Amino acid sequence: MCETPSIRPTAPELTAAVLGTEIDGDPLTIHADLRNSAPVVWSDDPPIWVLSRHAEVAAVNKDTASFSSASGILPLEIGLVYDEPPSMMHTDPPEHTRLRRAVAAGFRPSRIRELEPAVRKHVDDLVDRLPVNVPFDVVEDLAAPLPLMVMCDLLGLPSSDWRIFWEWSDSVVPGAGELSEDERERLRGGLETLLRDHIRARRQRPSADIVSDLMAAPGDGAPLDDDEVYILLNQLLVAGNETTRNLLSGGLLALAQRPQQWARVRQIVASGDSAALSTVVEEMLRFTTPVVGFMRTAATDTEVAGQLITAGEHVLMLWASANRDEAEFGPDASELVVDRSPNNHLAFGYGVHFCVGAALARLEAELVLTAMSDRFGTLEVAGAVHNSASTVVAGLRKAMLSGDSAVPAGASPGGPR
Numbered sequence: 001m002c003e004t005p006s007i008r009p010t011a012p013e014l015t016a017a018v019l020g021t022e023i024d025g026d027p028l029t030i031h032a033d034l035r036n037s038a039p040v041v042w043s044d045d046p047p048i049w050v051l052s053r054h055a056e057v058a059a060v061n062k063d064t065a066s067f068s069s070a071s072g073i074l075p076l077e078i079g080l081v082y083d084e085p086p087s088m089m090h091t092d093p094p095e096h097t098r099l100r101r102a103v104a105a106g107f108r109p110s111r112i113r114e115l116e117p118a119v120r121k122h123v124d125d126l127v128d129r130l131p132v133n134v135p136f137d138v139v140e141d142l143a144a145p146l147p148l149m150v151m152c153d154l155l156g157l158p159s160s161d162w163r164i165f166w167e168w169s170d171s172v173v174p175g176a177g178e179l180s181e182d183e184r185e186r187l188r189g190g191l192e193t194l195l196r197d198h199i200r201a202r203r204q205r206p207s208a209d210i211v212s213d214l215m216a217a218p219g220d221g222a223p224l225d226d227d228e229v230y231i232l233l234n235q236l237l238v239a240g241n242e243t244t245r246n247l248l249s250g251g252l253l254a255l256a257q258r259p260q261q262w263a264r265v266r267q268i269v270a271s272g273d274s275a276a277l278s279t280v281v282e283e284m285l286r287f288t289t290p291v292v293g294f295m296r297t298a299a300t301d302t303e304v305a306g307q308l309i310t311a312g313e314h315v316l317m318l319w320a321s322a323n324r325d326e327a328e329f330g331p332d333a334s335e336l337v338v339d340r341s342p343n344n345h346l347a348f349g350y351g352v353h354f355c356v357g358a359a360l361a362r363l364e365a366e367l368v369l370t371a372m373s374d375r376f377g378t379l380e381v382a383g384a385v386h387n388s389a390s391t392v393v394a395g396l397r398k399a400m401l402s403g404d405s406a407v408p409a410g411a412s413p414g415g416p417r
């Protein structure tokens, strides 16, 4: 057995890296130190192995047989025992396969295509309301409402309810928002009532939305019962909101900070090159990596980069760090390069748990870049930028941006595209 690495970051720094909290405002520096000096390192508090390089993170992510999701996916779940898995993310095959099949049906390509006109309309409505040459908050005015509106469409609920959903989703993401425990409890209760009522209504009258898809028998498995459907809906709401919000806001902030990259995005949009636009979105995903990292638990004794991980020990896959690994992405790994290719980022995870909503998130990002590029010739930071306190999803609570019109003087920037 190999020795535990002797070069270690100091304990508070490692704890910060594990929990995703900030020290001196820069967790990315801690990640870089880990990659360089201790890519597989033990943290005492919380007790977990921390992986920071692309190669090891991808290998553990892929190896579902050796590394289980059933004992929790976040370090703050260490020691918790569940009667039932709280989400699909907390299951391993074959149970995961049954749930995944049901959920994947709701995200099949034809369903995403059906959603596209509604997503495009939400994007255009939101972007058309952004003022030209006047600062706006890209989180409040665009990145937060859009995924919530889309989620309402996906679930078959009125998209005008998005503000309520924002509060609800904050109530279930640790560290998101500034809510007291009582307030969280009250909001969680409200969400449960609404979703359970919605499930009952769909049992009686199925419709063309994901709730009815989930209720339909998933192929060769048993149909999902109402509790399982409720848990999955709850999970979609959480998994699809803050993540997409931070992709959009973090990506636009990064572009506003880099005028040449923004000019290149506008060139790509104007050219109508859809492959190049996808490349931009992949780079935004890599650069923002909204989900910092998830945990697995060793099911058997396994070696990772020469280090023995003993059965029962926890392992943190730092996706945010893996996505800045120079060994994978080259010397400019810490920069946003909108033409980057190849780009084997891990922002959606890897393997059997690969994000089921990836196509939807990518669609939202492509439509936002297109609409923003049609409206704003320039983009710049124009006021406060506040990071989110979430230890799970890295992102922004507020980011003031401003831009001048993309439309020649005399034409209306708010007019029809």
Ligand code: HEM
Pocket: 069, 073, 088, 089, 090, 100, 103, 235, 236, 237, 239, 240, 241, 243, 244, 247, 289, 290, 291, 294, 346, 347, 348, 349, 350, 352, 353, 354, 355, 356, 357, 358, 360, 361
């Ligand atoms: C930029 C946006 C998004 C990011 C960065 C993201 C990231 C991730 C990651 C890293 C995982 C892997 C979890 C694991 O390995 O344990 C995941 C899984 C998942 N995501 Fe996303 N996600 C995004 C958007 C969405 C959307 C829009 C939805 C749904 C509406 C969604 C639903 C899910 C679900 C249900 C899973 C669990 C899949 C499974 O366990 O098989 N995500 N996501």
